[in-house]
Amino acid sequence: MAYNLKEIVANKPPIFVSGHRMCAGCGAPVVARMIMRALREGDHAVVSNATGCMEVSTCIYPYNSWDCSYIHTAFECAAATCSGAEAAYKALKRKGKIQEDEHTKFITFGGDGGTYDIGLQSLSGAMERGHDMTYVCYDNGAYMNTGIQRSSATPKFADTTTSPAGEVIPGKMQVRKDLTQIMASHHLPYVAQTAAMANFKDLYEKSEKAIYTEGPTFLNVFSPCPRGWGYPTDELMKINKLAVDTCYWPLYEVVDGKYKITYKPAKKLPIEEFLRPQRRFKHMFKAGNEWMIEEFQKEVDKRWEELLRLEGLSE
Amino acid sequence: MTATSSNGLALMWEMIQIASSLRLPIVMPLVNRAISGPLNIHCDHSDAMAIRDSGWIMLFSENNQEAYDNLLMAHRIGEHEDVMLPVTVCQDGFITSHSIENIELLEDDVAKKFVGEYTPKHYLLNSKEPISVGPMDLQAYLFEHKYQEANAMRNAKNVILEVSKDFEKLTGRTYSLFEKYKLEDAEIAIVCMNSTAGTTKVVVDELRNKGIKAGLLKIRVYRPFPAEEIAKALSNVKAIAVLDRADSLNACGGALFTDVTSGMFVNNSYIPTVNYIYGIGGRDTTAKDIEGVYNDLIEIVKTGKVDNPYRYFGLKNRS
Ligand SMILES: Cc1ncc(C[n+]2csc(CCOP(=O)(O)OP(=O)(O)O)c2C)c(N)n1
Numbered sequence: 043m044a045y046n047l048k049e050i051v052a053n054k055p056p057i058f059v060s061g062h063r064m065c066a067g068c069g070a071p072v073v074a075r076m077i078m079r080a081l082r083e084g085d086h087a088v089v090s091n092a093t094g095c096m097e098v099s100t101c102i103y104p105y106n107s108w109d110c111s112y113i114h115t116a117f118e119c120a121a122a123t124c125s126g127a128e129a130a131y132k133a134l135k136r137k138g139k140i141q142e143d144e145h146t147k148f149i150t151f152g153g154d155g156g157t158y159d160i161g162l163q164s165l166s167g168a169m170e171r172g173h174d175m176t177y178v179c180y181d182n183g184a185y186m187n188t189g190i191q192r193s194s195a196t197p198k199f200a201d202t203t204t205s206p207a208g209e210v211i212p213g214k215m216q217v218r219k220d221l222t223q224i225m226a227s228h229h230l231p232y233v234a235q236t237a238a239m240a241n242f243k244d245l246y247e248k249s250e251k252a253i254y255t256e257g258p259t260f261l262n263v264f265s266p267c268p269r270g271w272g273y274p275t276d277e278l279m280k281i282n283k284l285a286v287d288t289c290y291w292p293l294y295e296v297v298d299g300k301y302k303i304t305y306k307p308a309k310k311l312p313i314e315e316f317l318r319p320q321r322r323f324k325h326m327f328k329a330g331n332e333w334m335i336e337e338f339q340k341e342v343d344k345r346w347e348e349l350l351r352l353e354g355l356s357e
Numbered sequence: 358m359t360a361t362s363s364n365g366l367a368l369m370w371e372m373i374q375i376a377s378s379l380r381l382p383i384v385m386p387l388v389n390r391a392i393s394g395p396l397n398i399h400c401d402h403s404d405a406m407a408i409r410d411s412g413w414i415m416l417f418s419e420n421n422q423e424a425y426d427n428l429l430m431a432h433r434i435g436e437h438e439d440v441m442l443p444v445t446v447c448q449d450g451f452i453t454s455h456s457i458e459n460i461e462l463l464e465d466d467v468a469k470k471f472v473g474e475y476t477p478k479h480y481l482l483n484s485k486e487p488i489s490v491g492p493m494d495l496q497a498y499l500f501e502h503k504y505q506e507a508n509a510m511r512n513a514k515n516v517i518l519e520v521s522k523d524f525e526k527l528t529g530r531t532y533s534l535f536e537k538y539k540l541e542d543a544e545i546a547i548v549c550m551n552s553t554a555g556t557t558k559v560v561v562d563e564l565r566n567k568g569i570k571a572g573l574l575k576i577r578v579y580r581p582f583p584a585e586e587i588a589k590a591l592s593n594v595k596a597i598a599v600l601d602r603a604d605s606l607n608a609c610g611g612a613l614f615t616d617v618t619s620g621m622f623v624n625n626s627y628i629p630t631v632n633y634i635y636g637i638g639g640r641d642t643t644a645k646d647i648e649g650v651y652n653d654l655i656e657i658v659k660t661g662k663v664d665n666p667y668r669y670f671g672l673k674n675r676s
């Protein structure tokens with residue numbers, strides 16, 4: 043793929059435009075804008091959005107940040123909604139009511155609550171039915187819109203309003219679900235995990251592949267939340283990079299069942315680097331709580347090694 | 358189009374509201390069966406009653422012919438530009454849904470021509486006019502949008518009558534907001550929906566043979582609720598029983614009873630009216646049961662007294 047990313051950012055119509063009301067320093071709008079930029083010029087997009095921070099701050103009647111067709115129905119069924127629109131599109135094309143040379147791409151955005159938890163069966167169903175659509179989970183690791191409640195994407199030990207770290211519990215008690223692996227187990231043509239890192243190359247390329255691979259595709263995108271995580275708003279890009287360099291959030295893709303890690307940190311950083319700047323992990327650094335960091339590190343290592351093994355098996 | 362029943366509908370309660378608020382003229386047969394719990398599967402109207410104020414037009418059908426006819430009309434009603442609301446066509450689970458009846462069908466081309474093509478003004482897949490569907494709708498506008506929806510429901514009444522007239526021209530089968538069966542000169546009347554109306558007609562005929570002036574008002578259009586028309590149609594009877602095949606569990610009667618009595622009250626009609634909850638979970642509803650209701654009404658006319666308006670029939674054990 044020969045392209046100049048800087049030119050893309052400067053010249054391509056953004057589709058996800060400014061004026062939305064997401065917080066300063068939020069990862070989600072950055073992610074949405076870059077993914078939508080992967081749409082080829084001349085192609086049309088139908089975006090389906092689950093209820094959550096992104097939806098409530100980008101489409102408040104009568105305003106809208108989406109320069110494309112947009113639909114929101116509910117929290118748990120963004121994938122089902124998108125799949126229905128895609129099925130209708132195919133039917134209309136078959137009947138000649140939509141012209142053959144018209145290209146519409148179907149893209150869904152859901153938060154982790156709307157994807158890992160309440161929307162999981164809707165997502166799984168849409169993927170299994172084989173709709174030609176891309177599902178994007180922007181994972182900020184909690185139900186942020188409603189006040190930072192823990193989800194199955196919340197990492198162990200994170201302090202949330204429903205897993206408050208204190209004398210009774212050390213934050214969230216359970217390890218996080220591995221949704222990307224669950225989606226890979228659907229045997230989809232394209233599954234990837236990515237983050238808005240460095241010059242967005244990884245995110246842009248994976249978005250392009252996901253949107254333009256025929257059939258159901260899935261992207262899990264790391265999406266920091268300064269309000270829920272407690273980092274200074276100007277440190278968004280730093281948090282993204284630390285998540286990847288500590289291998290907390292590995293960048294990889296699964297193409298037709300073959301695993302490929304798309305970025306291997308030259309030096310894998312200790313997990314403290316990622317945890318320290320975030321208020322939600324503050325209690326882990328208190329004297330006597332070293333075991334929490336150790337345990338966290340072990341979990342990260344285990345999952346990273348498993349990924350390396352899967353990549354090795356794919357070779 | 359889609360179709361559902363009972364718990365499948367209950368699970369989608371959230372989407373029921375969203376579909377109507379997005380003004381999507383979906384047509385959905387609803388085979389009425391009991392909502393859990395505990396799990397039952399047999400006929401009652403608790404599924405339909407749980408969505409009665411959700412912005413869906415609701416048509417009820419006594420038998421399979423009516424279910425078929427209502428379905429053909431449903432598209433035209435929901436898709437009318439003054440309406441643009443989803444329509445559900447109800448019929449009794451198992452009692453009619455799993456029974457074999459001879460019905461008159463339209464030829465496919467005739468049916469297709471009557472139903473017509475759906476050509477919405479604005480739609481999600483129109484790339485030449487990208488629109489947003491289902492935005493966040495806050496204090497500044499939701500009230501107005503809900504008012505538009507309420508107006509659409511008000512408009513639906515005339516549209517239903519127009520479409521029914523067209524359908525009559527095509528098939529000779531007459532439909533209105535409700536059916537009046539021997540109601541013109543009736544002194545006692547039952548109001549009910551779906552297959553129980555068939556049983557009631559048999560009983561009305563028997564009573565008429567005995568010289569008893571019994572009548573029936575069978576609801577076809579439950580939403581929009583034709584309150585004024587019903588009050589008028591019942592204005593000359595001396596006692597009324599409203600039969601609800603779903604208990605509202607609210608200590609003040611079933612949903613249809615509340616609708617009918619409130620409609621009468623608002624239209625200055627004050628007639629002794631009682632409610633019967635019946636047929637829950639597929640409990641059989643016999644001609645004898647219906648006859649019992651008419652006998653109770655005769656008693657009410659005689660004494661002029663209603664001791665308990667909230668009644669049951671077919672219930673075995675009251676402790
Ligand atoms: C069925 C249902 N339950 C609860 C809600 C309330 N609700 C709206 S957004 C939200 C949290 C969304 O969390 P997530 O999907 O992680 O997105 P985020 O806000 O974190 O971006 C909740 C609980 C709802 N809209 N619908």
Ligand code: SF4
Pocket residue numbers: 063064065066067068069070095096099182186187266267268269270
């Ligand atoms: S609460 Fe978090 S996820 Fe939501 S808009 Fe603010 S920063 Fe973004």
Ligand SMILES: [Mg+2]
Pocket residue numbers: 153154155181182183184185186
């Ligand atoms: Mg979230």
